[in-house]
Amino acid sequence: MSRTPFNFIANFKAVGGREKELEEILKTMVAPTRAEDGCINYDLHVHADDPTRFVLYEGWKSPEALDLHMKMPHFLEMLKGLDGVVAEKDENGRPFRATALAMISDRS
Numbered sequence: 001m002s003r004t005p006f007n008f009i010a011n012f013k014a015v016g017g018r019e020k021e022l023e024e025i026l027k028t029m030v031a032p033t034r035a036e037d038g039c040i041n042y043d044l045h046v047h048a049d050d051p052t053r054f055v056l057y058e059g060w061k062s063p064e065a066l067d068l069h070m071k072m073p074h075f076l077e078m079l080k081g082l083d084g085v086v087a088e089k090d091e092n093g094r095p096f097r098a099t100a101l102a103m104i105s106d107r108s
Contacts, residue, residue, distance in 0.1 A: 006063050007060070012086055023046065026054055029075070
């Protein structure tokens, strides 16, 4: 049995013309986040039909590991860099829209 206990999907929309800037900011998050103890996977995607939309697909050992990630210096620095680069915020003012998922099926 192989499961990613806790998944988080963060959706970002770039301001028109600032897609490459958003892509570069999000790319800087990959290596330090993957090095975090609670990270199982952290994968950056761009929508195939909309180059302004990016998705971080994240797997965490627990919700607490994700909470810790969101307090890390590289995460907080990334948030500052997104000001004026993203076109949408969630209802709490975060520069991304997110879905949290608990995996119930086996991967294999």
